[in-house]
Amino acid sequence: MRSALFHRQHVSAPTLLPEIESSTGGAGAAAWMAAHRGEVLAVVAEHGAAVVTGLGLHSVSDVEAVLGQLGVSPVREAEGFAARTEHAYGVYSSAAWPPRQPMCMHHELSYAGQFPGLLLFACLRAPATGGTTALADAAAVLDALPSEIVERFEREGWLLTRAYHEEIGTSLTQAFGTTDTHAIDRHCRDMDIVAEWQPDGSLRTRQHRRAVVRYPGTGRRCWFNQIAFLNQWTMDLEVREFLIDEYGLDGLPFNTYYGNGDSVAADTVEQINKVYEAHAVRRPWQAGDLMLVDNIRTAHSREPYEGPRQVVVAMADPKRQASPAAQTRSAAT
Template sequence: MVERCDREGWLLIRNYNDEIGASVVDVFGTDDRAAVERYCRANQITFEWREGGGLRTWQRRSAVVRHPISGRRCWFNQIAFLNPWTLADEVREYLVDMYGEDGLPFNTRFGNGDPIGPEIVQTINAAYEARTVRAPWQAGDLLLVDNIRTAHGREPFEGPRDVIVALADPVRLTGR
């Protein structure tokens, strides 16, 4: 699977509308179709305007990239996270019944357009879980994350916390 993803990349399909998920304005900061289209073209995003003002986009991206400093190959994508097989069964079934598979807020596929089934998503999520490090936090702790080398997320948390984010200059990543 890693070799296939490295070779083909992955496809992110998004549907933006005012009914479910993010709207065009939420994501692009404007309802000006020409501005949205310029952004999409500049970022290699294929797009299609839908009835009612919705927007559907497709982005083919590398699944494995070279780290800009070490040169190491890194699994760097959201194939599992944005795939409907990550959702609870009843949520996924409801959304597919209401909007159809092509109308879901997000979906992922292999770079050639083939579907990514539940067994692939389970394999990816199992790999993440096997390598997950959980550490108890204490007042004053600070965590720095290399966003390319480290998959990160959040788990349920109760109580006060401050999350402060600082981003460096963006780096154009290359596959292979």
């Protein structure tokens, strides 16, 4: 066993999701985490994720207090792909996403210049059915993907395009916290994003990122991106056709490409999602659960559900990344 706290492992091939049992509840959750954070973080470091049960988390303030005892800096979301409610610094509601539509496997903000290294998911209210936050090991996914997919994306990186409209998708305020064009331009420059303001005042952006990254410390290669999730072929067919008719292909709220700008074929997106599914680990939510996820090593998804569901998300341990082109320029100098 990894530590005295380690209660049991929920086994679901090909990986393990450790469970750590706490006998405290509610008001004692923060004190328990302060006393055991080293052991909890060690389990996450070993396995890429862990679930802590018995904390009795009932409110956003409980989650904020637990986050404060982990000894990691909170991260404020920028460039989110779906609207959230900010409850506290680094603590948010789940992304606004239709309950009956799955949210595909992804790494949070893997396209952004700054992303969280650690995610906390706290279940304050479990749904009647479904709503599982499934996980997948990023290194195992990389090893299982067809070599022709990996080699091209690793060589070229991937490109995310976004179009910000008032009517659909994420608004400028939701993504950047402001509508001030100078502030948005400054953010985009700082984060290696190409920003193009349209004649109607809307914004389109492009950002070039690595698809495969090496995990800090170990150097293990991880499939770290949102190529499949944010691609046009993952959209509902009727929604995709409507948006293209209304705004054109370049006006989709988001889409992904190879690093050189070539389109990603539908069967490539399907292959990526099939590999994710083959490596998915599932554990139904119970109210009060806390799931900690290493955002580089472990991808996550959200499955369809029925009934009210309240899962609070906390983001922490900020990491920076640059576009492949920016890294090449830096190495040359």
